[in-house]
Amino acid sequence: MRITRDTLQKMHAAGNKIAALTCYDATFAALLENAGVDILLVGDSLGNVMQGHSTTLPVTMDDMIYHTQCVVRGSNKAFIMVDMPFGTSQVSPEETFMNAARLMAAGAQMVKIEGGQIMTDTIDFLTQRGIPVCAHIGLMPQSVHQLGGYKVQGRTTNEAEQLLNDAMLLQEAGVGMLLMETIPATLAARISRELSIPTVGIGAGVDCSAQVLVLHDMLGIYPGNKPRFAKNFMVGTDSIQAAIEHYVQEVKTEKFPAAEHTF
Numbered sequence: 001m002r003i004t005r006d007t008l009q010k011m012h013a014a015g016n017k018i019a020a021l022t023c024y025d026a027t028f029a030a031l032l033e034n035a036g037v038d039i040l041l042v043g044d045s046l047g048n049v050m051q052g053h054s055t056t057l058p059v060t061m062d063d064m065i066y067h068t069q070c071v072v073r074g075s076n077k078a079f080i081m082v083d084m085p086f087g088t089s090q091v092s093p094e095e096t097f098m099n100a101a102r103l104m105a106a107g108a109q110m111v112k113i114e115g116g117q118i119m120t121d122t123i124d125f126l127t128q129r130g131i132p133v134c135a136h137i138g139l140m141p142q143s144v145h146q147l148g149g150y151k152v153q154g155r156t157t158n159e160a161e162q163l164l165n166d167a168m169l170l171q172e173a174g175v176g177m178l179l180m181e182t183i184p185a186t187l188a189a190r191i192s193r194e195l196s197i198p199t200v201g202i203g204a205g206v207d208c209s210a211q212v213l214v215l216h217d218m219l220g221i222y223p224g225n226k227p228r229f230a231k232n233f234m235v236g237t238d239s240i241q242a243a244i245e246h247y248v249q250e251v252k253t254e255k256f257p258a259a260e261h262t263f
């Protein structure tokens with residue numbers, strides 16, 4: 001039996017930290033869940049780490065479906081969250097539902113959509129019709145050209161208030177989880193306190209319900225730029241298994257992320 005939304009909500013309510021990692025294939029799916037990873041995120045970061053693109057923008061629905069099927073086949077315990085790729089959730093609630101339904105049919109238990117208040121109508125439409133949604137705010141990599149680079153978000157008072165407002169409206173619209181990327185830790189902590197749903201952080205400090213990293217970053221094998229929030233867990237270990245177990249342990253004990261991974 002897989003971990004469900006209910007399991008995650010209970011872990012969050014009990015104050016038990018949730019460990020998540022990105023995953024794109026069957027072998028790593030088995031390894032990660034056996035090392036105690038609770039959530040496997042089939043991220044559109046596969047555009048970077050699997051396909052060698054410099055952004056996530058070229059990733060397609062077919063790419064996401066293929067990698068979701070691989071991850072689902074390789075696992076039987078972990079919760080499966082899947083990114084909606086660029087261009088598949090922006091046009092209308094109806095079209096977004098059609099695309100999300102294909103990811104659910106491939107084995108997703110929740111889809112993740114980048115965007116704040118602008119996505120609330122779509123999120124309401126999906127969640128009312130049986131598709132759980134995680135919203136992704138802060139640094140939204142699909143908006144890299146609009147944002148002008150991979151930069152910390154929510155640094156000004158105005159931006160911070162807007163993100164908090166987005167978070168409240170997203171929860172009201174029905175999201176099951178909220179992911180926050182590369183925002184000040186104090187802001188992520190405040191948003192996490194204000195919400196009742198679990199929050200997932202990447203570069204958002206230790207006070208989120210869950211932590212996530214790109215697998216290839218935490219194994220120290222991604223050849224591109226290493227974001228400050230990524231820690232190489234292979235340092236000091238001699239196996240991938242041990243590195244993943246160490247990551248899970250550091251998330252559960254709130255040792256990761258430390259100050260040097262935080263803004």
Ligand SMILES: Nc1nc(=O)c2c([nH]1)NC[C@@H]1CN(c3ccc(C(=O)N[C@@H](CCC(=O)O)C(=O)O)cc3)CN21
Nearest residue numbers: 045048056141150151152214217222225226227228229
């Ligand atoms: N391998 C990989 N890891 C990721 O975390 C990731 C991807 N790919 N692809 C999609 C996006 C892009 N991401 C990124 C990429 C770079 C930074 C980065 O370099 N950030 C600066 C912040 C600079 C500032 O202070 O404003 C940093 O120092 O970490 C952050 C997120 C996160 N996602």
Ligand SMILES: CC(C)C(=O)C(=O)O
Nearest residue numbers: 022043044045083202
């Ligand atoms: C970095 C995480 C949050 C993500 O969205 C991805 O891997 O695509």
Ligand SMILES: [Mg+2]
Nearest residue numbers: 043044045083
């Ligand atoms: Mg993504």
